Structure formats: structure tokens, C-alpha cells
Amino acid sequence: MNALACAWRSLVRQPARSGLGIIGVAAVGALLFDMLLLSEGLMISTRSMLDSMPFDIRVTSTDQMPGRGPDIADGPAAAAQIAALASVKAVTTLRREDAYLMRGDGTRAYGSVLGIGFGSGRPWTLVSGTDVVGDNEIVINEFAAQVTGTDIGASLTVRSNCADGATAPPAMEFRVTGIATFVFDALGEAGAGMTDTSLAEACGTPGAIPADFLMVQSTGDATSTAADIDALGLHLQASTNDEAMGQLQQREFTYFRQISTVLTTITISFALLLITVLLTVSVNQRLGEVAALRALGFSQGRVVLDVLWESVLIVGIGGILSLPLGALMAVWLDGILKRMPRIPADLHFFVFQPEAVWIHAALMAVTAFTAAIYPMVIVARLPIATTLRNEVVG
Amino acid sequence: MSLTTVSARVPARVPEGGHPGCCYNPRVAPMHTHRRRGRVAGSVVALSCVVILAGSVVPAQEAQPPSILIARQLAALEGIAVGDEVELTSGEPGSATRRFRVIGTYEPTPNPLQLGVASRGIRMHLTDLLALTRDAATPAGTEHVEGITIALQDPDSTRAFVNDVNARVVGAFALFPGQAAGAGDTFVVLERFHMAIATVTIIAATVFLLALTVMLVDERRATVGVLRLIGFPAHRILVQVLIEGVVLAGAGALFGLALAVASEGLINWFFQWRYDTALIFVHVTPTVALACVAIAVHLGAVATATASWALLRSGGLRLAKR
Numbered sequence: 001m002n003a004l005a006c007a008w009r010s011l012v013r014q015p016a017r018s019g020l021g022i023i024g025v026a027a028v029g030a031l032l033f034d035m036l037l038l039s040e041g042l043m044i045s046t047r048s049m050l051d052s053m054p055f056d057i058r059v060t061s062t063d064q065m066p067g068r069g070p071d072i073a074d075g076p077a078a079a080a081q082i083a084a085l086a087s088v089k090a091v092t093t094l095r096r097e098d099a100y101l102m103r104g105d106g107t108r109a110y111g112s113v114l115g116i117g118f119g120s121g122r123p124w125t126l127v128s129g130t131d132v133v134g135d136n137e138i139v140i141n142e143f144a145a146q147v148t149g150t151d152i153g154a155s156l157t158v159r160s161n162c163a164d165g166a167t168a169p170p171a172m173e174f175r176v177t178g179i180a181t182f183v184f185d186a187l188g189e190a191g192a193g194m195t196d197t198s199l200a201e202a203c204g205t206p207g208a209i210p211a212d213f214l215m216v217q218s219t220g221d222a223t224s225t226a227a228d229i230d231a232l233g234l235h236l237q238a239s240t241n242d243e244a245m246g247q248l249q250q251r252e253f254t255y256f257r258q259i260s261t262v263l264t265t266i267t268i269s270f271a272l273l274l275i276t277v278l279l280t281v282s283v284n285q286r287l288g289e290v291a292a293l294r295a296l297g298f299s300q301g302r303v304v305l306d307v308l309w310e311s312v313l314i315v316g317i318g319g320i321l322s323l324p325l326g327a328l329m330a331v332w333l334d335g336i337l338k339r340m341p342r343i344p345a346d347l348h349f350f351v352f353q354p355e356a357v358w359i360h361a362a363l364m365a366v367t368a369f370t371a372a373i374y375p376m377v378i379v380a381r382l383p384i385a386t387t388l389r390n391e392v393v394g
Numbered sequence: 395m396s397l398t399t400v401s402a403r404v405p406a407r408v409p410e411g412g413h414p415g416c417c418y419n420p421r422v423a424p425m426h427t428h429r430r431r432g433r434v435a436g437s438v439v440a441l442s443c444v445v446i447l448a449g450s451v452v453p454a455q456e457a458q459p460p461s462i463l464i465a466r467q468l469a470a471l472e473g474i475a476v477g478d479e480v481e482l483t484s485g486e487p488g489s490a491t492r493r494f495r496v497i498g499t500y501e502p503t504p505n506p507l508q509l510g511v512a513s514r515g516i517r518m519h520l521t522d523l524l525a526l527t528r529d530a531a532t533p534a535g536t537e538h539v540e541g542i543t544i545a546l547q548d549p550d551s552t553r554a555f556v557n558d559v560n561a562r563v564v565g566a567f568a569l570f571p572g573q574a575a576g577a578g579d580t581f582v583v584l585e586r587f588h589m590a591i592a593t594v595t596i597i598a599a600t601v602f603l604l605a606l607t608v609m610l611v612d613e614r615r616a617t618v619g620v621l622r623l624i625g626f627p628a629h630r631i632l633v634q635v636l637i638e639g640v641v642l643a644g645a646g647a648l649f650g651l652a653l654a655v656a657s658e659g660l661i662n663w664f665f666q667w668r669y670d671t672a673l674i675f676v677h678v679t680p681t682v683a684l685a686c687v688a689i690a691v692h693l694g695a696v697a698t699a700t701a702s703w704a705l706l707r708s709g710g711l712r713l714a715k716r
Contacts, residue, residue, distance in 0.1 A: 016605075016608050017605050017608050017609050017612075020601055020602070020604050020605030020608065021602075021605050023601045024598055024601035024602040024605060027594060027597055027598035027601060028598045030594070031591065031594050031595065031598065070484070250511075254509045254511075254669075255506055255509050258509065263591065267595075270595070270598070270599075274602040274606075277606060278602070278605060278606065278609070281606065281609045281610070281613075282609065285609065285612070285613060329594065332590070333587065333590055333591075336583065336586050336587050336590055337583060337584075337587055339583045339586075340580050340583045340584075341580060
């Protein structure tokens with residue numbers, strides 16, 4: 001019988017303790033797997049959302065993320081200058097403001113309204129109906145349609161709450177032309193889109209058309225296009241998707257990366273400690289048995305290998321079980337975190353990536369080996385005659 | 395004293411020059427929405443960026459420029475010392491610059507969501523900020539502020555005051571302090587997330603504890619068998635094992651608590667140094683300590699009883715292998 005088969009029989013002989021050990025490893029392994037998914041999840045998810053938008057450069061007034069810094073005072077003028085560059089394919093201005101969307105019967109939903117101008121690019125995807133083409137037209141998301149009970153063709157009153165708008169902006173009536181999904185739609189939040197001039201009127205400042213940022217689509221090389229925009233001397237910041245991701249990684253996602261690192265370390269240490277204790281107690285209970293095997297002619301290496309295989313089997317089976325368990329837990333934890341305010345519905349904190357499985361497997365393998373070291377040393381240094389004598393006398 | 399907040403686009407009517415109690419703090423001023431807070435914070439960051447470009451020290455003038463406080467991290471980053479004069483601008487192309495004198499540094503309110511980001515905040519008198527950011531078309535005194543923090547003399551009148559303001563003042567929303575914090579929901583969610591992870595960890599620990607207890611009880615199979623043979627009833631042995639489990643679990647919990655308290659300072663020191671923040675990362679409160687001990691003792695007792703139960707159902711002779 002080889003070492004693996006021998007280790008398997010040792011486990012099967014004591015199903016309760018083996019089962020509990022495997023379940024424990026599965027639980028810890030699931031948490032470890034989730035932390036690996038969390039470490040890069042936000043980055044991958046955000047990258048995917050950015051790449052899904054029809055632009056590869058964003059232009060803002062400062063080096064802050066869009067919406068965090070001051071507005072670009074005259075969005076269309078800046079857009080016109082940028083659009084004149086040969087390396088630019090399209091430019092669209094985007095302004096976002098908070099607003100109430102209200103029906104005549106008093107039902108209303110609070111959310112955000114996007115004002116789009118200059119180019120033809122849209123940060124939303126039309127689900128039904130037609131897009132906005134002129135003033136007093138609006139597209140809304142499905143949540144807003146449900147809450148307000150509005151359908152295509154109906155009228156909707158918008159009462160905005162603009163950052164740079166009038167003290168008491170007018171309540172303006174719009175015609176719903178379509179239902180759309182917005183890339184950064186938050187769960188349970190109403191969303192709407194209209195032209196920038198319509199939004200300026202809704203804000204009570206029809207003469208001013210500021211923009212939170214400009215969405216620019218390059219003809220090919222985003223980096224050189226961003227450099228071209230910087231060279232215009234508009235006192236604006238152009239950043240590519242890669243640069244935006246770098247900023248997010250440095251400024252925004254630190255908390256989750258840190259908690260992921262800390263919990264990965266803790267779960268590995270926890271698993272290591274507990275498997276070591278389990279194996280050590282198990283080996284200590286079988287010292288007489290091991291000494292008998294040695295006396296029968298089993299080599300030192302062979303009995304040491306038995307212990308190692310036992311560790312590998314417990315961690316291996318637990319590790320395999322931890323993957324589906326971790327996937328289920330990731331869905332649960334993702335659901336909890338997505339209840340944070342203003343988190344886009346398409347953004348995920350836990351994102352599956354093949355690398356995470358390999359890293360998980362490598363960490364579990366290291367844990368299995370390291371946890372087995374101390375029990376292996378006990379078995380290797382076991383004095384055969386003394387142990388057998390103690391066993392008989394005991 | 396009770397704090398509440400009126401948040402709206404309220405026209406600013408502050409006497410020119412302000413007063414000592416009017417120091418505007420955009421980083422801590424409660425806002426109605428995240429967006430508003432972000433905008434103000436962003437504006438101040440923009441101002442700070444100009445400080446960098448303009449160079450920190452400007453030759454002193456005869457007339458005393460308005461005073462400002464700058465964040466400790468910004469002072470360190472840009473080498474600005476108390477007493478230095480700096481020029482600030484709103485960042486808009488062609489906007490005017492104004493000279494300010496740094497009269498001190500302050501420690502920004504720690505924000506877990508800004509971990510790793512050096513604060514580049516500035517605190518100045520509201521009138522100075524309005525004068526700096528006001529465009530030419532806006533007459534002085536017609537600008538807007540985004541929130542007013544109000545301290546009530548009678549804390550019990552907060553609700554009545556909030557209701558009164560919301561009923562009487564058009565275009566303004568009075569909020570309770572908890573609502574005004576804005577990011578409160580975020581931290582409630584994060585707390586739930588931490589609790590979920592703690593639950594999974596406890597489940598894993600329970601399973602391991604059960605496995606260990608099964609092994610330890612099994613080790614004492616013969617002893618239990620002898621006790622049964624000399625007349626000890628099963629429930630008497632179970633009580634003994636249970637007490638043993640509770641004592642061990644209690645000792646383990648206390649050791650864990652001692653370890654947590656001892657490492658608390660070390661962990662806080664490391665992360666505060668790593669992220670240059672005053673944020674407290676680990677804090678063992680009496681509630682947390684009690685919860686840990688209660689959970690550990692109960693788990694220890696349950697694990698011991700569960701592991702012993704199967705053993706005690708066997709006969710004494712079988713256990714003693716006789």
C-alpha cells in the first residue's frame with residue numbers, strides 16, 4: 001500500500017474528525033478565495049465598466065475624478081476646441097445633477113439626471129423607445145419608470161437640485177421618449193438623461209452650460225490624444241482609462257485592498273495553526289501505531305510521507321470544496337457591499353478571475369506542507385523501542 | 395448642546411471679514427449629499443494644487459493678508475511652515491490670485507474612505523473663500539453656501555427645530571446630525587460586511603474547535619470508561635467535561651483578548667504610520683470584549699458537550715476496553 005492510500009485509510013478510519021477538519025478547511029479556504037477575488041475585483045469591474053463606455057479619454061477641470069472637482073465652466077466651448085484635434089474622433093459633454101422626477105399625481109423618484117451635449121455619444125443604452133434629440137425630451141431608467149409609473153410618451157416633471165444652479169430652479173415638464181440603462185446606474189436610484197441645454201434650463205441657469213467632464217473618443221492612440229488635449233492649454237486634465245484606473249487604485253480602492261490583504265494573512269495563519277494542531281494531536285494519538293509500523297520495516301521517510309499525505313488530503317479536499325462555497329459567499333458578500341449608497345448596479349466587489357484559483361491553490365498547498373512540518377518532525381524523531389515499550393506498559 | 399444641519403443652497407449673508415467662529419471647514423462640514431461634499435472637497439483640493447504651482451513662500455507685505463489653516467499632510471508635502479504666505483486661486487483660467495498667511499496646521503478628520511490619500515485641505519474664513527471663488531458677475535453677498543451647522547442650546551429641541559425649519563424655510567432642508575454625515579450609510583454597510591466576515595470566521599473556528607474537542611475527548615475514552623465503571627453517572631461526567639470546556643474556552647478567550655489589547659497599539663501605530671493618518675484601525679471596546687468572551691465560552695461549552703455526548707452513550711466496559 002502506498003503512502004497516499006495509507007493516509008486515505010487513516011482519514012476514513014476516523015470520519016468524524018476528518019470530516020470536521022475538511023469542513024473547517026473549506027470554510028477558511030472559502031474566505032481566502034473571497035479575499036483573493038476582492039483584492040482585484042473592484043479594479044476589474046471598474047475597468048470593464050469604463051471599457052464599455054463609448055470613449056477612452058475623460059477631460060476634467062482638475063486631477064480629481066469626474067464629479068469630484070469643479071465643473072468645466074463652458075463645456076461646449078471646450079468640447080469644440082478638443083473636437084478640432086485630428087486625433088479626436090468624437091467629444092461629448094456630460095453634466096450630472098440630482099433631481100426629483102415627478103408625475104402629476106404626486107408620485108416621485110429622487111435620482112440623478114445626466115445632461116449630454118455637443119457630440120452624439122451617450123452614456124446610456126436605449127432599451128425601448130427613441131433617444132432624446134431636442135429640448136424637453138427625457139429618457140429614464142427602468143427604476144424611475146416603475147416608481148413614477150411612467151411609460152414612453154408620458155409627461156414627467158423634473159425639479160432639479162443643481163450644484164451651480166439657481167436657488168429655486170423651475171419645475172420643468174419633459175416628455176419621456178425612451179427607457180434606457182445607464183452605465184453607472186445605482187441600485188434603487190432613479191436615473192434620467194436629457195440634453196445639456198435642457199438640464200441648464202431645469203437648473204434655472206439657461207445661459208450657463210457647464211460640464212462635469214468631457215468624454216473623448218480618440219482615433220486610436222488614447223495616450224497621444226490625451227497629450228494633444230493637454231497641449232491645447234485649456235487648463236484641463238485629460239486622462240486615459242489606464243490613468244483613471246491608476247488614480248482609482250491609488251486613491252479610491254485602498255480600503256478593500258487592505259482588508260483583503262489583512263484577511264488573507266489572517267485566514268492563512270488561522271488555517272495553518274489549526275491544521276497543525278489537528279495533525280499533531282492526531283499523530284500523538286497514533287504514536288504506538290507509527291512505532292509498530294517502523295518496527296515492521298517501514299522507513300522513516302515512508303511514515304513521514306504518510307503524515308504529509310494526510311495533510312495534503314485534508315487541505316486538498318477542503319480546498320476543492322472551498323471554491324464553490326467561496327463563490328456562493330462572494331455573491332452574498334457582494335450583495336452586502338452593493339448596498340452602499342451610489343454604487344453602480346454593474347459594479348462588483350468580488351469578480352472571478354482564473355489567477356485567483358491558482359493563487360488559492362498555491363497558498364493552500366503551502367499551508368498543507370507547512371502545517372505538516374511539525375507532526376512530520378514528531379514522527380521522524382520517534383524512538384521506536386521506547387514508544388513500543390510505553391505503549392505496552394501503558 | 396446639540397448640533398443639527400441646515401443644508402441647502404442658502405444665500406450667504408456673512409459680514410465682510412467674518413468672525414473668529416466662522417472658519418469654514420469644507421472637509422468636515424456636513425453636506426446634504428455625497429456629491430456636494432465631493433464638490434467642495436474637490437474645490438479645496440484644486441486650491442491646494444495651485445499652492446503647489448505658485449510656490450509656497452511669498453515675500454511678506456505690509457498689509458496683513460487673511461489667515462488660513464492648512465492640513466498637516468499638505469504642509470509636509472509642500473514644505474509650508476506656519477507664518478509663510480501663499481497665493482491661492484480658484485483654478486479657473488484667468489481667475490485672480492489672493493495672498494494668505496498660514497497661521498497654523500490642523501489634523502484632518504480621519505476618513506476611512508480616503509485611506510492612503512494625503513489630505514490637501516485648507517481651512518479659511520467663509521468670506522475669504524467666497525471672495526476667492528466668486529466670479530465677476532456675482533455681487534458680493536449673493537453667493538451660496540451648501541450647509542450651515544447649528545448648535546442648539548437645548549438638545550431635546552432638535553426634532554422640533556428641524557421640523558420648524560423644514561416647514562418654514564423654502565428651499566432649505568434641516569437634517570439631523572446622523573443624516574447630515576452623508577457617508578453614514580456607507581459605514582453601516584461596511585459594518586455589515588465586517589460582521590459577515592466575522593460570522594464566517596466564527597463558523598470555521600467552531601468547526602475546528604469541534605474537531606479538536608472530538609479528538610481530545612476520544613483521547614480520554616479509557617478514563618471516562620473507568621469513571622463509568624466505578625459508578626459515576628453519565629450526566630455527572632458530562633457536567634465535569636462541560637465545566638472543563640467552559641474554563642478552557644474562557645481562558646482561551648481571555649488570552650485572545652489580552653493578545654488583541656496588546657497588539658491594538660502596535661497595529662494602530664503601524665497603519666497610522668503607513669497611511670499618515672490619525673484614523674484608529676483597531677479598538678477593543680468593552681462591548682466587543684464581552685461579545686468575544688460570550689461567544690467563545692458558549693462555543694466551547696457546546697463543542698465539548700457535543701463531542702462528549704456520543705462517548706457517554708457507550709457503555710463503561712466498552713470505553714475502558716475491558
